[in-house]
Amino acid sequence: MTPAARLATAIDLLAEVMDTPRPADAVTSAFFRARRFIGAKDRGEIAALVYGVMRHWARLHWWLERVNHMPDPRALVIADCILSGGRTADSVAGLFNGAKFAPAPLSDRERKLIRALDTHTLDHPSQDEVVRAEVPDWAEPAMRATFGDRFLAEASAMLGEAPLDLRVNPVKATRDEALKALADAGIKATPTSLSPVGLRLAGRAPIMALDAYKSGMIEIQDEGSQLVAFMADARPGMQVVDFCAGAGGKTLAIAAMMDNKGRVVATDVLEGRLIRAKERFRRAGLHNIETRAIKTERDPWVKRHKGKFDRVVVDAPCSGTGTWRRNPDSRWRPMGPGLGDLVPLQASILDSAARLVRPGGRLVYATCSLLREENEGQVEAFLAAHADFTLLPVADAWPAAWGSPPVSTDMLRLTPLRHDTDGFFAAVLERRADVAEADVAEADAAEQVDEAAGA
Incomplete structure (x- = not known):
């Protein structure tokens, strides 16, 4: 042309x-x-x-x-x-x-x-600053509250394009083997600094046409998103739920870390996405995943499986402010609920998903948002309402077999400016191992009262 x-x-x-x-x-x-x-x-x-x-x-x-x-x-x-x-x-x-x-x-x-x-x-x-930084009116107050005097610098860091990151599937290959496969195809990549299974490409490339992709050796996934699987520390033989599985990217990473042993249930309210995700699971050679479509976060399936899972991952629907480099149109044309509707929805999802966690198990809450009310604010509110959960610092949650944790803070917060990843947040909440049956019964009774009131 x-x-x-x-x-x-x-x-x-x-x-x-x-x-x-x-x-x-x-x-x-x-x-x-x-x-x-x-x-x-x-x-x-x-x-x-x-x-x-x-x-x-x-x-x-x-x-x-x-x-x-x-x-x-x-x-x-x-x-x-x-x-x-x-x-x-x-x-x-x-x-x-x-x-x-x-x-x-x-x-x-x-x-x-x-x-x-x-x-x-x-x-x-x-x-003015919001024009120069391409920040929409709906996000400005929350971003200023989150970043303070770093507002312009943090927002400006999202003006360019996001890098192209890959995740190596450890069931299929090591990172060195994947690097060689890419090099043989004429594609230059380097190991990522935060994810021990990540690769970053020097430029754009037709990844989905490569044998390494078709065979399930690699997947396209931002480095920040890859870290959620490590925060979950899902081990072979465990029972795990990816509660908002979507297209299944994190499900794949979690199931691979479990070495195909145990059980991962991918749930979502959009059944079509789960159906399409099955092809990704097949290509990755992972057979420890099952899918479950649910109608809402309060689906009866959740109540029937209370306390049954070692790990529950909640990658909650959010404003997506951390992905603006990748999806610049989402600044100006938000397709889903607004921030005012998302915050209570996130709280409800987190509260419901917590019921699935067994005593001693972990609940991982994650978003691709930069905003405090969707991140730390949600965790703080949850802990205030759930005395049987405690916050597990990143260093304690990170699996020792995969090297040093990427940060030394209590919660994981990544930004394009400081980490050159998508904006990402994750926190690990551990349920006390000594939760008594009486406490569970009391919680069940309270829930039945809430359900009756809602009806």
Whole structure:
């Protein structure tokens, strides 16, 4: 494709993203599936153009408002070409030439726009912090409360792209063996510093086309997310629940650490995701996983399995603020519940999942959020309401067989600025081994009263 044709296609894709109430990655995948004639290199460049606009969303809108121009898909791409891409007004006008597959010629208003933006860059001294850091209004108060005077630095660290991390499946290979397999395929990777089974690629690569991926030797997973399996310290023979399993990434990591011995139950309210995850389990060579669709966090299945599990992992639905490098559209187009609904939902999920933990077992609470009310705030509230659980510091939870823990704090908090991972949080809550049957009976009675009141 010519540069002009790629630009025209990027405008079409951006229009679909803006008009479709689905995550941008899903819209982009569907867009290219319907246009299989577009080659891999062109797809990459078109997607980069669109994702560039989404990464620069607040600043592009600031500029368009400044010059009194509507932020439609054409205007956003035009502005990004000049302000971020470094193109001159004349070179942009040359691409909008109306030739076959090229964008339609610029209107008089668009010609005025390119002249107004010519020689400028994305940043401007008049922009306030939230614009420069691309922070949406709904997240600003919570992020400022979390980071204080580090707000701008922490938020700015999420403006670029996330690195591409892989997790080595220890059932299939060692990290050195995976490194060699990648090198043989012409792909350069290095061991991650925090995860003992992680690899970081030097650039982008068609990972899913590799034999190492098809054979289950490697999976795509951010380094921060990989650490949850280690926090759980699930061992061979244990009974484990991944309570919000989703696509099964953490389920895979946990089951592999158990060396295919024991039982992992992957539960989720979205049955379709569990069905699709089964292919990942098969490819990884893991047969100690079963799936269980539940209707809500209070599903009767939970009550029937009280106190039956050694480990319960809750990767709770959250604001996703820690994944903004990976999903820049989620800043501006949140698809699920807002923060005000998520916080009570997280508390309810954590409270219900805790019932599954046996005395002496562990409950791992995790999010991909940077916000305190979704993280430390939830743990503190849970501990205040559940005297039979205590917080286990990271150093005590981390399995000694896998080396030194990544942090020495009580809870795991990772940020793109300090760790170059997704923003991630995890805490390990251990249920007292001396929990008496009377305490359990009392809790059951209280729950029955709550259920009756709810009915």
